[in-house]
Amino acid sequence: MQIHRKILKESNKLKVLILGIFLFAAIGIYAQDTIKAKVYTNREDNAKCLKCHGQHKFSMTSADQKVFTYKMPSDYVIDTAAYAVSNHWNFKCIDCHTDEYAVTPHNQTLRFQTISTCMDCHGGDAQFAKYNFEKIESEFQLSVHSSRHNAEFNCWSCHDAHTYKINARNKEQSVTKTVAYDNAICLSCHANFDKYQLIRDTVNPNVIAKHDWLPNQLNHFQKVRCIECHALYNDSTLVSHQIMPKIKAVKNCVQCHSSNSILLKTLYKYQVEESRKKQGFLNSSMLSELYVVGANKNIYMNIVSIVIVVLTLLAITVHIFFRNKK
Amino acid sequence: MAQKIFLYPAWIRFWHLLNALLCLLLIVTGLSMHYSNPGALVGFRVSVQVHNLSGIILSLNYLIFLVGNTITNNGVFYRFALKGMIDRLFKQFGYYTGGLFKGEKAPFPINESRKFNPLQQFTYGSIMYMAVPLVIISGFIMLYPELILPHFKGLIGVFLTDLIHITMGFFISVFLIIHVYFCTIGHTTISNFKSMINGWHEVH
Ligand code: HEM
Numbered sequence: 006m007q008i009h010r011k012i013l014k015e016s017n018k019l020k021v022l023i024l025g026i027f028l029f030a031a032i033g034i035y036a037q038d039t040i041k042a043k044v045y046t047n048r049e050d051n052a053k054c055l056k057c058h059g060q061h062k063f064s065m066t067s068a069d070q071k072v073f074t075y076k077m078p079s080d081y082v083i084d085t086a087a088y089a090v091s092n093h094w095n096f097k098c099i100d101c102h103t104d105e106y107a108v109t110p111h112n113q114t115l116r117f118q119t120i121s122t123c124m125d126c127h128g129g130d131a132q133f134a135k136y137n138f139e140k141i142e143s144e145f146q147l148s149v150h151s152s153r154h155n156a157e158f159n160c161w162s163c164h165d166a167h168t169y170k171i172n173a174r175n176k177e178q179s180v181t182k183t184v185a186y187d188n189a190i191c192l193s194c195h196a197n198f199d200k201y202q203l204i205r206d207t208v209n210p211n212v213i214a215k216h217d218w219l220p221n222q223l224n225h226f227q228k229v230r231c232i233e234c235h236a237l238y239n240d241s242t243l244v245s246h247q248i249m250p251k252i253k254a255v256k257n258c259v260q261c262h263s264s265n266s267i268l269l270k271t272l273y274k275y276q277v278e279e280s281r282k283k284q285g286f287l288n289s290s291m292l293s294e295l296y297v298v299g300a301n302k303n304i305y306m307n308i309v310s311i312v313i314v315v316l317t318l319l320a321i322t323v324h325i326f327f328r329n330k331k
Numbered sequence: 332m333a334q335k336i337f338l339y340p341a342w343i344r345f346w347h348l349l350n351a352l353l354c355l356l357l358i359v360t361g362l363s364m365h366y367s368n369p370g371a372l373v374g375f376r377v378s379v380q381v382h383n384l385s386g387i388i389l390s391l392n393y394l395i396f397l398v399g400n401t402i403t404n405n406g407v408f409y410r411f412a413l414k415g416m417i418d419r420l421f422k423q424f425g426y427y428t429g430g431l432f433k434g435e436k437a438p439f440p441i442n443e444s445r446k447f448n449p450l451q452q453f454t455y456g457s458i459m460y461m462a463v464p465l466v467i468i469s470g471f472i473m474l475y476p477e478l479i480l481p482h483f484k485g486l487i488g489v490f491l492t493d494l495i496h497i498t499m500g501f502f503i504s505v506f507l508i509i510h511v512y513f514c515t516i517g518h519t520t521i522s523n524f525k526s527m528i529n530g531w532h533e534v535h
């Protein structure tokens with residue numbers, strides 16, 4: 006009886022302990038959630054703009070109170086869902102655009118105002134030092150995008166400030182997604198004549214046909230970014246912005262398909278820096294998402310295979326010796 | 332003059348010659364890809380092209396082997412009873428590592444109804460009906476990864492396929508070394524090679 010009660014007491018203690026742990030965990034999760042939850046302070050202000058720019062149509066009322074509805078040009082439509090999760094999620098429209106836009110219909114001359122570029126906010130700021138914006142800018146200045154079409158081409162040509170979201174430097178995002186996101190940036194001009202036309206009068210070259218020489222083209226396009234071969238990699242920026250002239254693009258398979266694969270200095274740079282290592286595989290930081298023939302071999306398997314071959318040859322030599330002795 | 336028996340019909344000699352040459356190409360180019368580095372003996376792009384083409388031809392050639400072994404009675408020589416197999420393998424192995432040196436008679440002499448000794452039967456059987464089919468299947472999956480692999484879960488697909496491919500490729504390579512060496516154990520050192528050209532086996 007005594008023992009019985011003791012066990013009962015013990016098991017109650019256990020229950021309390023388990024309950025306590027659950028409660029603690031729940032509070033922890035809740036607290037974490039509230040920390041993570043974004044508090045938007047730009048909603049009210051932006052609503053005034055998004056009333057029209059958040060959808061594909063807008064209406065205006067004439068002096069005699071007639072309502073006219075028009076189609077909003079798609080470039081002027083802001084994807085509000087993407088904006089809300091983008092890096093610039095809490096900006097007010099008028100942080101970057103002049104508040105003179107409050108007047109509708111907008112004054113046409115507002116178009117001629119220059120808009121800030123990335124460097125105006127991100128340059129020379131210790132908070133952004135790890136991104137090395139200065140180096141990105143100088144790389145961009147050396148790239149064909151800058152040297153060939155100077156003034157019209159700027160950060161915004163590739164990065165839409167309204168949807169930009171950090172990619173390569175994001176632990177939670179798969180590399181495959183980063184590849185798709187980054188390649189879509191290149192293709193937004195190189196596979197889209199409407200945009201390409203803004204800076205060039207010629208027809209854009211067909212990306213698929215130009216890369217005919219690449220075996221398993223689709224696989225390459227899904228697994229690596231255009232910039233792996235077309236941008237000059239370096240040590241100080243995560244994503245190189247120095248796009249090289251096409252004759253300088255990497256065209257030698259071995260640069261990726263080898264133990265010293267350049268993918269580690271480009272696409273997998275972040276993973277390498279975060280040094281996710283898996284036992285035994287060469288260049289294992291890539292292995293989470295792709296297998297590159299020639300760049301990911303298992304060192305132990307290689308050693309075992311060489312040992313087996315050597316032993317086989319040794320056995321044959323011994324056999325030959327005995328055969329000749331007979 | 333040694334006694335001669337006809338063991339290797341023309342179609343098997345044709346299949347075998349092509350198969351051997353292609354295997355050599357596949358091994359050289361496969362190793363070049365696997366140990367790929369700048370300045371390698373065979374460049375990566377050439378290796379890929381030669382490997383893919385040889386792989387496809389080898390697969391078509393394998394059909395000759397399969398069909399041939401099905402419609403002629405050559406396939407019978409590959410069939411072995413599991414019962415007592417271990418004993419027979421050991422007996423043959425014992426002969427190769429002992430009796431042979433003392434000039435003893437082979438325990439399973441080759442004749443028209445027994446083309447292969449137990450060791451040959453076992454290795455030829457497992458290479459031709461396991462390693463080669465697996466290397467072909469995994470090879471074709473890697474040839475058309477975008478068609479087949481998306482149906483498997485992510486990386487495991489490519490990784491496992493490649494693992495099977497290189498393991499089986501390795502077995503074939505080691506088999507090749509041992510196979511060629513053992514072929515020198517014949518009536519004379521070269522008589523087995525001659526028989527694979529003219530079809531006639533000189534009895535040991
Ligand atoms: C004796 C036979 C063969 C050997 C020893 C062999 C060996 C190899 C090796 C070592 C690799 C490099 C894999 C790595 O390093 O991860 C490879 C890749 C590959 N093999 Fe084979 N292989 C053989 C037959 C075949 C066949 C029959 C096919 C096709 C039908 C094939 C198709 C491929 C493909 C597609 C690749 C990937 C690279 C490429 O696109 O060429 N192989 N093989």
Ligand code: HEM
Binds near residue numbers: 507
């Ligand atoms: C340089 C390469 C090669 C040489 C010189 C060679 C030589 C020979 C010789 C002399 C024979 C007849 C002796 C015997 O039946 O044991 C033979 C048979 C055979 N070899 Fe090879 N071989 C080579 C490569 C290969 C490869 C790569 C394979 C398979 C992947 C292979 C599979 C076979 C099989 C299955 C037989 C028996 C064929 C039959 O009669 O049904 N050989 N080989």
